[in-house]
Amino acid sequence: MLIVKKFGGTSVANKxxxxxxxxxxxEEYQKGNDVVVVLSAMGKYxxxxxxxxxxxNENPPKREMDMLFTIGEQMxxxxxxxxxxxxxxxxxxxxxFQVAMHTTSVYGNARLKRIDTERIKNELEQRKIVIVTGFxxxxxxxxxxxxxxxxxxxxxxxxxxxxxxxxxxxxxxxDGVYTADPRKVKxxxxxxxxxxxxxxxxxxxxxxVLHNRSVELAKKYGVTLVVRSSLNNEEGTKVRRGSKMExxxxxxxxxxxxxxxxxxxxxxxEPGVAFKLFNALAKHDIxxxxxxxxxxxxxxxxxxxxxxxxxADEAAKVIEExxxxxxxxxxxxxxxxxxxxxxxxxxxxxxxxxxxxALYDENINIRMISTSEIRVTVLIDQENTERAMNAVxxxxxxxx
Amino acid sequence: MLIVKKFGGTSVANKxxxxxxxxxxxEEYQKGNDVVVVLSAMGKYxxxxxxxxxxxNENPPKREMDMLFTIGEQMxxxxxxxxxxxxxxxxxxxxxFQVAMHTTSVYGNARLKRIDTERIKNELEQRKIVIVTGFxxxxxxxxxxxxxxxxxxxxxxxxxxxxxxxxxxxxxxxDGVYTADPRKVKxxxxxxxxxxxxxxxxxxxxxxVLHNRSVELAKKYGVTLVVRSSLNNEEGTKVRRGSKMExxxxxxxxxxxxxxxxxxxxxxxEPGVAFKLFNALAKHDIxxxxxxxxxxxxxxxxxxxxxxxxxADEAAKVIEExxxxxxxxxxxxxxxxxxxxxxxxxxxxxxxxxxxxALYDENINIRMISTSEIRVTVLIDQENTERAMNAVxxxxxxxx
Numbered sequence: 046m047l048i049v050k051k052f053g054g055t056s057v058a059n060k061x062x063x064x065x066x067x068x069x070x071x072e073e074y075q076k077g078n079d080v081v082v083v084l085s086a087m088g089k090y091x092x093x094x095x096x097x098x099x100x101x102n103e104n105p106p107k108r109e110m111d112m113l114f115t116i117g118e119q120m121x122x123x124x125x126x127x128x129x130x131x132x133x134x135x136x137x138x139x140x141x142f143q144v145a146m147h148t149t150s151v152y153g154n155a156r157l158k159r160i161d162t163e164r165i166k167n168e169l170e171q172r173k174i175v176i177v178t179g180f181x182x183x184x185x186x187x188x189x190x191x192x193x194x195x196x197x198x199x200x201x202x203x204x205x206x207x208x209x210x211x212x213x214x215x216x217x218x219x220d221g222v223y224t225a226d227p228r229k230v231k232x233x234x235x236x237x238x239x240x241x242x243x244x245x246x247x248x249x250x251x252x253x254v255l256h257n258r259s260v261e262l263a264k265k266y267g268v269t270l271v272v273r274s275s276l277n278n279e280e281g282t283k284v285r286r287g288s289k290m291e292x293x294x295x296x297x298x299x300x301x302x303x304x305x306x307x308x309x310x311x312x313x314x315e316p317g318v319a320f321k322l323f324n325a326l327a328k329h330d331i332x333x334x335x336x337x338x339x340x341x342x343x344x345x346x347x348x349x350x351x352x353x354x355x356x357a358d359e360a361a362k363v364i365e366e367x368x369x370x371x372x373x374x375x376x377x378x379x380x381x382x383x384x385x386x387x388x389x390x391x392x393x394x395x396x397x398x399x400x401x402x403a404l405y406d407e408n409i410n411i412r413m414i415s416t417s418e419i420r421v422t423v424l425i426d427q428e429n430t431e432r433a434m435n436a437v438x439x440x441x442x443x444x445x
Numbered sequence: 446m447l448i449v450k451k452f453g454g455t456s457v458a459n460k461x462x463x464x465x466x467x468x469x470x471x472e473e474y475q476k477g478n479d480v481v482v483v484l485s486a487m488g489k490y491x492x493x494x495x496x497x498x499x500x501x502n503e504n505p506p507k508r509e510m511d512m513l514f515t516i517g518e519q520m521x522x523x524x525x526x527x528x529x530x531x532x533x534x535x536x537x538x539x540x541x542f543q544v545a546m547h548t549t550s551v552y553g554n555a556r557l558k559r560i561d562t563e564r565i566k567n568e569l570e571q572r573k574i575v576i577v578t579g580f581x582x583x584x585x586x587x588x589x590x591x592x593x594x595x596x597x598x599x600x601x602x603x604x605x606x607x608x609x610x611x612x613x614x615x616x617x618x619x620d621g622v623y624t625a626d627p628r629k630v631k632x633x634x635x636x637x638x639x640x641x642x643x644x645x646x647x648x649x650x651x652x653x654v655l656h657n658r659s660v661e662l663a664k665k666y667g668v669t670l671v672v673r674s675s676l677n678n679e680e681g682t683k684v685r686r687g688s689k690m691e692x693x694x695x696x697x698x699x700x701x702x703x704x705x706x707x708x709x710x711x712x713x714x715e716p717g718v719a720f721k722l723f724n725a726l727a728k729h730d731i732x733x734x735x736x737x738x739x740x741x742x743x744x745x746x747x748x749x750x751x752x753x754x755x756x757a758d759e760a761a762k763v764i765e766e767x768x769x770x771x772x773x774x775x776x777x778x779x780x781x782x783x784x785x786x787x788x789x790x791x792x793x794x795x796x797x798x799x800x801x802x803a804l805y806d807e808n809i810n811i812r813m814i815s816t817s818e819i820r821v822t823v824l825i826d827q828e829n830t831e832r833a834m835n836a837v838x839x840x841x842x843x844x845x
Contacts, residue, residue, distance in 0.1 A: 060500055100460055101524050102531040109530065112538050113523035116516035123513035124501050130509065131502040138512050142542040143587050164587065187543050187564065 046211040047169070048073055051083040051179065051201035056216055056275040057121050058088035066216075066275065067128040070174055074134060079169045081208065083179045083201040084125060086117025107152035108188055111181075115141065115189045118178035118197075125176045136174040139164065141181040141189065146200070148182030148190045155182050155190035157199065160207040177204065195256020202259045206266035213268050216275035217254055221282030222247065224443035225298040229431045232444030236296060237280070240287035243296050244270075246386040246420040260284065287388045294396060295387035295441045300434045302381040302427050304334065305357035306412065308349040309364060311372025314340070322348065325367045331356045335382070335415040335424060345372070349413060351424060354378050380412065381430040384422040385437060397421045403440035409433050446611040447569070448473055451483040451579065451601035456616055456675040457521050458488030466616075466675065467528040470574055474534060479569045481608065483579045483601040484525060486517025507552035508588055511581075515541065515589045518578035518597075525576045536574040539564065541581040541589065546600070548582030548590045555582050555590035557599065560607040577604060595656020602659045606666035613668050616675035617654055621682030622647065624843035625698040629831045632844030636696060637680070640687035643696045644670075646786040646820045660684065687788045694796060695787035695841045700834045702781040702827050704734065705757035706812065708749040709764060711772025714740070722748060725767045731756045735782075735815040735824060745772070749813060751824060754778050780812065781830040784822040785837060797821045803840035809833050 050073070052066050066082070074080045086094075094113050098105045105113075122138035129136035143164060148155035168175045179197025182190045192199050198215055205213035222244065225233040239247070241264035245257050254272050263270045263284065273281030312318050319338065326333055334351040352360050361376050390396045397414075400421055404411060409432065413424035425433055438444060450473070452466050466482070474480045486494075494513050498505045505513075522538035529536035543564060548555035568575045579597025582590045592599050598615055605613035622644065625633040639647070641664035648657035654672050663670045663684065673681030712718050719738065726733055737749040752760050761776050790796045797814075800821055804811060809832065813824035825833055838844060 063501065097524065098527055101463065102527040105527040106530050109523050109526035109538060112526065112540075113520065116519050116523075119516050119519075120497075120513065123509050123516075124497065126509035126512065127498055127502040127505040130506050138509060140512075 047079040047081070047208055049081045049083065049201050049205040049208070049210045049213045050216065051197055051214065052085070052216045052275060053197065054085040054088050054090070055218060057084055057125065063124055063128050064132075067125060067132055067134075069275075071129065071132055071134050074174055080174045081165060081169070081204060081210070082125065082174060082176045083197055083204060084118060084121040084176060085179050085197040086114075087121050087124075090117045090120070111152045111189045111191045114191050115178070115181045118180055122176040122178050129174055129176075134174060135172065136176055137168050138176040138178075139168075140178045141183045144177060146182040146203075148184050148192070150184045150186065150190070152188070152190055154193035155184060157182060157192065157203045160203055162207050165204075165208065195258050198256050198259035199262060202262045202266075202268050202270065205268045206262065210268070212271055213263065214271045214273055214281070215255060215259075216273055218274065218276065219254060219272075220274045220277070220279045221272045222254055222284070223297065225434055225438050226300065229300060230298065230434050230438045230444075233438065234444050235279075236282050238283040238285060239296050240388045241284060242287065242419050243386050243388050244284045246384070246417065247297060247299055255284070294389040294393055295385045295443065296389075297386050298434050298438045298441075298443065299384045299386065300381060300430045301384075302430055303354050304351045304380060304382050304424070305354045305376060305378040306349055306351050306380050306424060307357060307360055307364070308347060308375040308377070309368070309371055309373075310347045310375070311345045312348060312368070313370055314344045314346045318346070319348065321367065322364070323350075325363050326352075326360060329359060329363050331360050331363070335413050335422065337413050337415075351380070351382070351413070379427045380424050381427040382422050382424055383430060383433045383437065384420055385441065386420045388419050390419050390421075399440060400437055403436040404433055407432055407436045409436075447479040447481070447608055449481045449483065449601050449605040449608070449610045449613045450616065451597055451614065452485070452616045452675060453597065454485040454488050454490070455618060457484055457525065463524055463528050464532075467525060467532055467534075469675075471529065471532055471534050474574055480574045481565060481569070481604060481610070482525065482574060482576045483597055483604060484518060484521040484576065485579050485597040486514075487521050487524075490517045490520070511552045511589045511591045514591050515578070515581045518580055522576040522578050529574055529576075534574060535572065536576055537568050538576040538578075539568075540578045541583045544577060546582040546603075548584050548592070550584045550586065550590070552588070552590055554593035555584060557582060557592065557603045560603055562607050565604075565608065595658050598656050598659035599662060602662045602666075602668050602670065605668045606662065610668070612671055613663065614671045614673055614681070615655060615659075616673055618674065618676065619654060619672075620674045620677065620679045621672045622654055622684070623697065625834055625838050626700065629700060630698065630834050630838045630844075633838065634844050635679075636682050638683040638685060639696050640788045641684060642687065642819050643786050643788050644684045646784070646817065647697060647699055655684070694789040695785045695843065696789075697786050698834050698838045698841075698843065699784045699786065700781060700830045701784075702830055703754050704751045704780060704782050704824070705754045705776060705778040706749060706751050706780045706824060707757060707760055707764070708747060708775040708777075709768070709771055709773075710747045710775070711745045712748060712768070713770050714744045714746045718746070719748065721767065722764070723750075725763050726752075726760060729759060729763050731760050731763070735813050735822065737813050751780070751782070751813070779827045780824050781827040782822050782824055783830060783833045783837065784820055785841065786820045788819050790819050790821075799840060800837055803836040804833055807832055807836045809836075 126138040147159040179200040223233045227233040270284035337349045409429045411423045526538040547559040579600040623633045627633040670684035734751040809829045811823045
């Protein structure tokens, strides 16, 4: 078997943890498996590099920033190589040039285009553990690029796809994917498996054990993802293609307090208003989540939408700059999203109604509703988040 | 004009110094010249990396060590790129893969084989300052290598040769090459120029502003070296091919206390003894400097030689292991070498005698003598080093 294992910055933050990761990889290796390890920069080292750069130039060129960033992962892989050698196992560390990891040109947020597998395969054939820098790539100008958020997960999945690995294990500080956040819902239960689409919805909803970019990539190439804890030997959660035999109607409940509702009242009810609004927001890189449009009185309409909290004030500003003809803007940061996710939902009516019933039983008011094929999301007052999550979790008997 | 400028770790040890170097390079650039900058790792960062590595594995594989080392220079060049950008000048940083710098395979002590100049030339044509990582290269396996001692100087000279640069300026914490160490000889004088061969002898003698590897390379390719201070705008010292018009008989006086004399008494006077001795030392990587053999009594001979102080005890151990038949070994660490160096010496008799006279006037006993075409070295008691240097410096009127 060929296994790709990815460990984040926390897992390699110091000597002791580096050796823990090394031992874990060696166990796999000693079963006779081929092991490729993808690492992030140690602990908060990337933040330290940002501080270092900003001290020199508060607005550093992105190309040079990537040149600086990439040393973080190179440090991790080199030290890991030394740790494995110390434990008597042959290992070799490789950076993005050595692999090579080809990406698009854009600095700071590149996409992987192609991964050469020759070098890695050669090293595996010599029975070495191969340790690869996550997060980084090389563009057509032969410059370093970085992959942006969730970059190392993406590297791991892409490598697993390119190498036709049997599994891609993502090690985190949780045991796997849960039916709800165990800190908020007491009888939350670890799932043995979820589908890519469920995981995507959960990632988008901020229940994010995995970044959705890596899940999308895994889905595209059919890579079996395993979310596991770097702290224990639990089996973790498998993320894979949905089975027709799904019994679970709903897989999990997610809550996300990092959201704000913006309501614009009394806009003119004429074509192009929504386009103008959301186009202006997009140009300011503001991602809009839920959207609700209601028909108002006398040829007017109201539009409400949610954005992340940090974008709320800028979004309000954009509206004030772009529109003259409206009655008012209201920004409410005191809201939260609660969602249920489940691949079984597609073929089962009444799931949404059951969720609403749970909230009604708790006397929790729903401010907005949005649905996808495998998700129902409601916007509620933030103070009710945990109560709502528990009520919904119980309603669908997810803890059983 | 195309100028290669090399700055060591001290010159880029912090933000203020990084900006000083940036400004200095920009001055050159604004004269209309093309500027290539070679940098070492910041301050003591390479030592920090060694500490980090040894903490994981006291005997780390050299390949992984080089993988770790190379991040030091990459950090320097990326931050320098940001500093120059901040000052409004286009700059681009390049590592050994991006240049590319091809070296021999050996990790930790590779030799440069070939430098691709296409990327650098392209960047220069776009009127960018090009900032290159010193000390590092890439071998035929596509692995990082490092060049060992004096590595960044070597990178700078090799780049100057490959790019047919008009000069290679090595910035240090001294103004240039002096007739003697100014801390020891008060009226020591800065030289406007020295020949490659003089510089080589001075480097070997530990007066080492430049590592002899970089001087040898400069000599081979006829690169004009300039040793300058990174702290002021003094002209510095030019190192170049010797001129027939040389007026100076002696260019400088060097003292080196890092030496130990080992004497083996009563060896058998038969063929192969010296071979056996120095072959054994070479196998233990012990460099021998001065050698003196004297014929003893009754078919016996004595051999004395000098090694660096750190190798003295091991050398004595090697002798004890290799030889049975001798009367005794004496190790004396309380000695020092004092040398005069000068290209003019070759064609002038009596230079050595004049040096010995200076020492005799000071009543300093000479224990060993060794000469090359452009150098005379004596071994004396360590306590007399400064007095000897001053006496010889005065005798040849080097301060005038």
